[in-house]
Amino acid sequence: MATNALLTDLPDAVVLEDVGCPMGCPRGEEPVLTGHDRLHALPGTFSIVRCKTCGLMRTNPRPDERSMSFYYPDDYQPYADTSVSKAGPRKGKTRPAKRQGLFRRLLRPDPRGLPPVAPGRLLELGCASGSFLHKMAQAGWEVEGIEPSAHAARQACAAGYKVRNVSLEAASDPEAPFDIIVGWMVLEHLHEPLAALQKLRRWVPEDGWLVLSVPDAGGLEFKLFNDRWYALHLPAHLHHFSRATLTSLLAAGGWKVERIVWHRSAKNTLMSLSYLASDLGCPRAAAFFRDAGERRRFKAVGKTVGILMGLFHQSGRMTVWARPG
Numbered sequence: 001m002a003t004n005a006l007l008t009d010l011p012d013a014v015v016l017e018d019v020g021c022p023m024g025c026p027r028g029e030e031p032v033l034t035g036h037d038r039l040h041a042l043p044g045t046f047s048i049v050r051c052k053t054c055g056l057m058r059t060n061p062r063p064d065e066r067s068m069s070f071y072y073p074d075d076y077q078p079y080a081d082t083s084v085s086k087a088g089p090r091k092g093k094t095r096p097a098k099r100q101g102l103f104r105r106l107l108r109p110d111p112r113g114l115p116p117v118a119p120g121r122l123l124e125l126g127c128a129s130g131s132f133l134h135k136m137a138q139a140g141w142e143v144e145g146i147e148p149s150a151h152a153a154r155q156a157c158a159a160g161y162k163v164r165n166v167s168l169e170a171a172s173d174p175e176a177p178f179d180i181i182v183g184w185m186v187l188e189h190l191h192e193p194l195a196a197l198q199k200l201r202r203w204v205p206e207d208g209w210l211v212l213s214v215p216d217a218g219g220l221e222f223k224l225f226n227d228r229w230y231a232l233h234l235p236a237h238l239h240h241f242s243r244a245t246l247t248s249l250l251a252a253g254g255w256k257v258e259r260i261v262w263h264r265s266a267k268n269t270l271m272s273l274s275y276l277a278s279d280l281g282c283p284r285a286a287a288f289f290r291d292a293g294e295r296r297r298f299k300a301v302g303k304t305v306g307i308l309m310g311l312f313h314q315s316g317r318m319t320v321w322a323r324p325g
């Protein structure tokens, strides 16, 4: 159902749709908050609601699939951060992934760490410009990607990788199964996350893996910062998971959670403080918090705070390993 009349400041190209919970629950939701696009300051006010049956939060109404590209400009930050050097993959010159010391791994586990399996076939969902594909190809993996942005997919293809420029929802089945499918901050962007998880289940064998990272809206950060929480990314983030709702959605999609790791990072908090300072009319404080993670004096403090937040599951970002189940 198109509900453009709800918002008056949207461009004509953006059509909103009113949808129910992806878990198939009966309609019935409670309002959580309203917010806007803080990443690019694009027009529109959006609401987050919580399903009264299962608790899963979603952006609703939301831009429909055809309208969503409006909120992903070519300078969308995740695309900009992932370009591969023009040298492309160094075929035949593979090298193992860099090993961290045990102490460091325990304190700051790699948020893109994979289950301990030998290199095989890997698919990255939303591979952007291909930097992770590049890293894994160098470590001996046979890699492929799916990327809905034509601009980003072109960059990854130009670097020599097999990347399909299509949304996951529209992607046809692959020629061969994958040993691991990864998606870094992807699931929350999908219009049909349950259908996507069910599709992905068909793309791995019984002993395969699905590794996803998502913002964690179940922690203190979300409650404290509300619409100023950095990981909200309205309206690009359509679903806002907690550990419990993510586990339920994965189970409905045919996946069993084996492990969840909370990222050891204070970035969400610092950026949320930057939003708060900006709203309070303190641009200098906003700039301080935005750049604090990069300041030499603050780096050690920021890392320590990030480790503590991750240890207590409060860093606002989590990575889940799941297997068919």
Ligand SMILES: [Zn+2]
Residues within 6 Å of the ligand: 021, 022, 023, 024, 025, 051, 052, 053, 054, 055, 056
């Ligand atoms: Zn529900």
